[in-house]
Amino acid sequence: MIFHKSWILVLVTFTQVIITQMGCQKEVTRQDLREPDIVTDFEVNIEPFEKPADRPIDPEDDGNGCLSGTPWNLYWIYNVCISPTVEMNDFSIERTTRFVRSGEHAMRFYLKPTPLDQWPLGEATHRAELAPREKSPFPRYPREGEERWYGFSVLFPEEFVFAPVGFENDLRFMFAQWQHGSEGSPAIALEVHGDKIGVSRSEGVSLDTRFVPPVFIGNITKGKWMDFVLQIKWSKTDGFARVWVNDQLRYEEPEIQTIYNNLDIGGGFKIGIYHWRWKIKESVQNSLAVGITSREIYMDEIREFLGNDAYDVVAPH
Numbered sequence: 001m002i003f004h005k006s007w008i009l010v011l012v013t014f015t016q017v018i019i020t021q022m023g024c025q026k027e028v029t030r031q032d033l034r035e036p037d038i039v040t041d042f043e044v045n046i047e048p049f050e051k052p053a054d055r056p057i058d059p060e061d062d063g064n065g066c067l068s069g070t071p072w073n074l075y076w077i078y079n080v081c082i083s084p085t086v087e088m089n090d091f092s093i094e095r096t097t098r099f100v101r102s103g104e105h106a107m108r109f110y111l112k113p114t115p116l117d118q119w120p121l122g123e124a125t126h127r128a129e130l131a132p133r134e135k136s137p138f139p140r141y142p143r144e145g146e147e148r149w150y151g152f153s154v155l156f157p158e159e160f161v162f163a164p165v166g167f168e169n170d171l172r173f174m175f176a177q178w179q180h181g182s183e184g185s186p187a188i189a190l191e192v193h194g195d196k197i198g199v200s201r202s203e204g205v206s207l208d209t210r211f212v213p214p215v216f217i218g219n220i221t222k223g224k225w226m227d228f229v230l231q232i233k234w235s236k237t238d239g240f241a242r243v244w245v246n247d248q249l250r251y252e253e254p255e256i257q258t259i260y261n262n263l264d265i266g267g268g269f270k271i272g273i274y275h276w277r278w279k280i281k282e283s284v285q286n287s288l289a290v291g292i293t294s295r296e297i298y299m300d301e302i303r304e305f306l307g308n309d310a311y312d313v314v315a316p317h
Helices: 281-289
Strands: 008-011 016-021 024-029 038-040 076-081 091-096 106-111 127-132 147-155 173-179 188-193 196-205 208-219 225-233 239-245 248-256 268-274 295-306
Touching: 076 091, 091 127, 106 127, 106 268, 147 173, 173 295, 188 208, 188 225, 196 239, 196 248, 208 239, 208 248, 268 295
Parallel strands: none
Antiparallel strands: 008 016, 016 024, 038 295, 076 127, 091 106, 106 295, 127 268, 147 225, 147 295, 173 188, 173 268, 188 196, 196 208, 225 239, 239 248
């Protein structure tokens, strides 16, 4: 992905640069000129590289419906799990102009639960995400001791239906997670609980985790972009995590485990809808009973950076 700039750069010393734009000059240090390692702003019209292959409906299929990892671009792959008993158009991952945080395009993620009369023998519909492409130009899975920064924006449209009181936990879903690329829960995730955003974590080993109850960091205002910045140190023993929402520090946890004891890597950044509760028939029944017939979110301005002190490098703008 090319990171576009309209700035004209004139090198003055090894440590200082004069930036000239439209006749104005500003002196900054070279530190200020750092660029993200990944920028996904959805402006490049060659994305996606290709779409997942179509798949016929099979009422007798007992598989999990998860499609192979088709590349979306150099850094992301499709990560989609749609029941084999339903149409492929029960999900969507597409560029859109309906809501845009910056530029002319953003990304729309859409997911419908499996209809009760088409309930599968295997797993039901539950995932419409972009996941890390392991063989990308930039390593997607952090190593012990690395500090990484992540920035992105999320919008919930006006027609988004909040899970009512009493159903928040049962109908929660993730829209950003840091997952290690194999079986087991993500080490860190951002979840929707009713009209609130929660940070959830898991510790221990990847297939036998200890779930840490979520910490709520903000309320959702439908129709408005929410900007997120995360700073995570990846470690089995002395990691930490900080989360800013709309430029306000809302979460800070020092001395925590962010890499599972049985793994050598931390979580790769995934975006989109992971509604694992919809693998359970009762949860789908509960969703439909309270008027939740689908989930739709929008995301934009996604950045990742390996290094220190990089809030301004990844923050949406």
